[in-house]
Amino acid sequence: MVFNSLTFVVFFACVLAVHAxxxxxxxxxxxxxxxxxxxxxxxxxxxxxxxxxxxxxxxxxxxxxxxxxxxxxxxxxxxxxxxxxxxxxxxxxxxxxxxxxxxxxxxxxxxxxxxxxxxxxxxxxxxxxxxxxxxxxxxxxxxxxxxxxxxxxxxxxxxxxxxxxxxxxxxxxxxxxxxxxxxRADSRMLFFGLALMTLGLFQKVVLADTFLARPAEMVYDSDKLAGALDAWVATLAFSGQIFCDFAGYSTTAIGAALCLGFAMPDNFRFPYAAIGFSDFWRRWHITLSAWLRDYLYIPLGGNRHGEARTLLALMATMLLGGLWHGASWTFVVWGGLHGAFLAIERMVRSRFRSDRPGALALFVIGVLTFAMINVTWVFFRAKTFAKASSVLGGMFGLNAAAKPILPTVHLAMVVLIVGAIVLVHASMRDRTLESVIGRTPAPVLSVIWASMLFAIVIAQGAGSAFIYFQF
Structure with missing residues (x-):
């Protein structure tokens, strides 16, 4: 049973009724x-x-x-x-x-x-x-x-x-x-839980499935050679898709638990506003990051036995974390890239510990972090190394013979949606969703909530499974 199905709506209504x-x-x-x-x-x-x-x-x-x-x-x-x-x-x-x-x-x-x-x-x-x-x-x-x-x-x-x-x-x-x-949830918990479920389903059904999945598929599931624009836009589309899909599931899950009176921890904290890869993993799939830290990285030595041992433990943790995501060497490479970037970041920070970067430097680091995260997503999305190599070749301008793949409407749609996601993450970087909702006037919240519900109903299709179900 998936959250984005009418079966779940009936199931959840029955569960709430019995629980009350x-x-x-x-x-x-x-x-x-x-x-x-x-x-x-x-x-x-x-x-x-x-x-x-x-x-x-x-x-x-x-x-x-x-x-x-x-x-x-x-x-x-x-x-x-x-x-x-x-x-x-x-x-x-x-x-x-x-x-x-x-x-x-x-x-x-x-x-x-x-x-x-x-x-x-x-x-x-x-x-x-x-x-x-x-x-x-x-x-x-x-x-x-x-x-x-x-x-x-x-x-x-x-x-x-x-x-x-x-x-x-x-x-x-x-x-x-x-x-x-x-x-048992009180009226405030029930309201906030239903709002979170609506937000999560909007991310999954409307943004991930309706708008972002197709542009990614047109490049990654095609035999056509992608040029720079198509390769970057398709990768950006997948970047937005996997966030909206997985964060959408977590948000819906947290909301469902809250409707029943139970609290669950955040799993995402606006990760595309991360400044550096360590910051990214404090914001992306937080519960997995904490699990790998506590039960793998620290038992392997953590940062207690010198720099070389720390870097080895870090790389081993991320390689196994990549393999956890899927039984494929492309996932291992994805994890290895994150491990390498984390190791490089750690070494750079140790040498410039006394220097505090200014606002411009932080902005540049944030943009670079997001760009490199998209490079790693190539190995997460591509089913083979050949396809990953082809897409990376397009991203770095090596596919001179490539012809356009994505229609202009898809190019504009992806840039608009993913750009909006990044801007929202940047504006919410040091804030919480609860605090923003608490300060937003009730009429505005009502309009936003109704708009999301309307979009979900309009976009609802076959109830495709969440990406992370395969993991």
């Missing part, structure tokens, strides 16, 4: 748990079993960690959780990738190996809920959190439908305590 009934808190939590399973089962019912496995394994692993006295016992329980979760993730997401690369490696040694046909279906959202459940056992192993008091609260944390399939990647300490006491 004068039932016991335990009964309402059971209703939310059942609704969350129905939400996931609407995509592919058998894969609910994977949710059960992940939930049960980590619940008992956490119990074992609490009871264990010897360090070896604690490591064994921790490894049970890690192996079970990464095992499922590895099989379903990377099984075909590993087999194909093994075949290529054997061919390099002159051995023709043809692996058996693989029909592995990637369970939607598996990367998100496995990371969430692993965070539970890892936090307990590291003595940063206590286990949930009852199984119902923990199971609801794992399956809570707003964040289940595409984040934000929740920590148990952020959500489990909210299930301990009865919660």
């Amino acid at each position: 009934l004068p039932l016991s808190w335990t009964t309402r939590k059971i209703n939310l748990l059942v609704a969350s399973y129905l939400f996931y089962a609407a995509w592919n019912p058998p894969f609910v079993i994977l949710l059960w496995i992940s939930t049960v394994v980590d619940w008992y692993a956490a119990k074992g960690l609490v009871r264990a006295v010897q360090p070896l016992q604690r490591r064994a329980w921790m490894l049970l959780s890690v192996v079970a979760n990464l095992g499922m993730l590895g099989y379903f997401k990377y099984g075909g990738f590993v087999l194909e690369n093994f075949r290529v490696a054997m061919l390099a040694f002159g051995v023709e190996y043809q692996p058996p046909a693989s029909d592995i279906v990637l369970p939607v959202g598996i990367s998100f809920y496995t990371f969430a459940t692993m965070a539970y056992t890892l936090d307990i192993y590291l003595r940063r959190a206590e286990p949930a008091r009852n199984f119902l609260d923990y199971a609801l944390f794992v399956t809570f439908f707003p964040h289940l399939v595409a984040g934000p990647i929740m920590r148990p300490t952020e959500l489990v305590p909210q299930f301990e006491q009865p919660r």
Whole structure:
């Protein structure tokens, strides 16, 4: 089930109605748990079993960690959780990738190996809920959190439908305590939650799917050679599309949770106003950045063992972060580029630590950051290295034989929309959406809200899946 479908509208209305009934808190939590399973089962019912496995394994692993006295016992329980979760993730997401690369490696040694046909279906959202459940056992192993008091609260944390399939990647300490006491949204929370859901669906349905997806497809999914203008505009279109698609999901998820009385953390903070790549990762997919920092970068040494070790940990983290996004070497290169840019930025800052850049310098750094982020998006969007090389060649003026691909109306539309997104991000860089809404007159908010709802209704089509569902 996707947020941008009429099925979800009916589903969510029913969930809100049942949650508002004068039932016991335990009964309402059971209703939310059942609704969350129905939400996931609407995509592919058998894969609910994977949710059960992940939930049960980590619940008992956490119990074992609490009871264990010897360090070896604690490591064994921790490894049970890690192996079970990464095992499922590895099989379903990377099984075909590993087999194909093994075949290529054997061919390099002159051995023709043809692996058996693989029909592995990637369970939607598996990367998100496995990371969430692993965070539970890892936090307990590291003595940063206590286990949930009852199984119902923990199971609801794992399956809570707003964040289940595409984040934000929740920590148990952020959500489990909210299930301990009865919660119901007041009128202000309901208003703000519905407004966030409207904004998120507007980003997804209107901006990402209706206006930005097609120009990106016309270049990236075509065999035609793109010139500089087409390559840059198509990449800008994808830059806007992936932000509106993913941020739209997160915004809708946060709004849905708020309508039910629960708070979830921000996952995006106007990332295209970032000044430098470290600033970008503090604003883009914030919950993944925090997860990679706490459970990968810091365990690898972080910045505690000298500059060389820090840069190595940084690069390894970003390479694995790239691979998390997809079973393809193009995603690894995307992560590697971000790792390289972060490393270069760190080295430059260490040498000019005493110099404070002025307003003009900050503006130039911001523009350069956005340009380089778009260069990295090429590897994220292109399905092959050949296509990525072709688009990059166009962006840097190397495709002299290229002919125009995008119509003028698409060129103007992308520049206008993406330009507006960047300007909004720049104006909101040091502000929050809540503060702006709080200062905006009610009539203005009403007009904006009604306009977004009207645009969503007009643009609503087949309810295409969110991009991050494939991750």
